[in-house]
Amino acid sequence: MVTNVPFIGAEKESLYASLDRHRDAVLWKLDGLDDEQLRRPMTPSGTTLLGLVKHLAVVEYGWFCETFGRAMEPFPFDPEDDGADLRVESHESTADVVDYYGRARAAADEVIGEVGIEELGTARFGASMSLRWVLIHMIEETARHAGHMDILRELIDGATGDHAM
Template sequence: MTRDEPRTGDETTVLLAALQSHRDVMLWKLDGLTDEQQRWSPVPSRTSLVGLVKHLANSEYGWFCETFGRPHEPLTDISQDIEADMRAAPGETTQEIVDFYRRSWTAADASVHELGLDATGTSYAGTTVSMRWVLVHMIEDTVRHAGHADIIRELVDGGTGHHLPPR
């Protein structure tokens, strides 16, 4: 399900393509599974496939939009539960979370294109960060969570990697 990534091009194009490739992987991990399988957690932290997608959507809106003072959808409230963005809330559907994730991509990519890699913003911790740093950080975070998703998906049905296994 991955897209062909450019092997040449400007920095923005290459970095956004790398991020998009792993965004696609995250959604592939949900494909063909039941709602129960998408929400299943094999670990004490209660990490699930749909929870990882929700977390990444919140992260993209937070880093690419909130950090740079750009408009974004409301983020999951983590003031009472630091892990609330890692789980589907009661009544929250997988499709709602996937749509939220896709909208976060659109907002994130617009921020990168409109502000440029040298733009600076203030992180939630109060530190100054560049858009370049945020983009690299989100690639790292998405790849890290794609690894988690790969393990969970393998436990569910044996599916691993960047694409559906041959049938």
């Protein structure tokens, strides 16, 4: 089922629906592909569909949980290793990465449900920011990478679109 942003709705509800719509598109881009296709580097920098999912899990935890002082899983890589959040290691299964994204989404959803739209948190670099700003940023981040995934998926098997029809 495709999440739709309400035409008339409260701000937080509308922002959340928009984020969830893009999150669902990210997962849909994986449907029907095998492990080799999900891990296949499709750009000179090595971008993969599964690597983008891992990265999105990391940013969900970081922007929602870390910013608002909520519990989060440790990152499954060395944070000092630049680009490690985009790399899927051989010991990480597809299910591991997808499950990690699901847990990150669930943890972020708890924050979204508990925190007021204007409530402030503190980013890891010290800036104060509202939940509104984080929601907008995560919509941008998720939509941007869903767009990357659109291109990668089309290159892999020709499939296009943002949701199953």
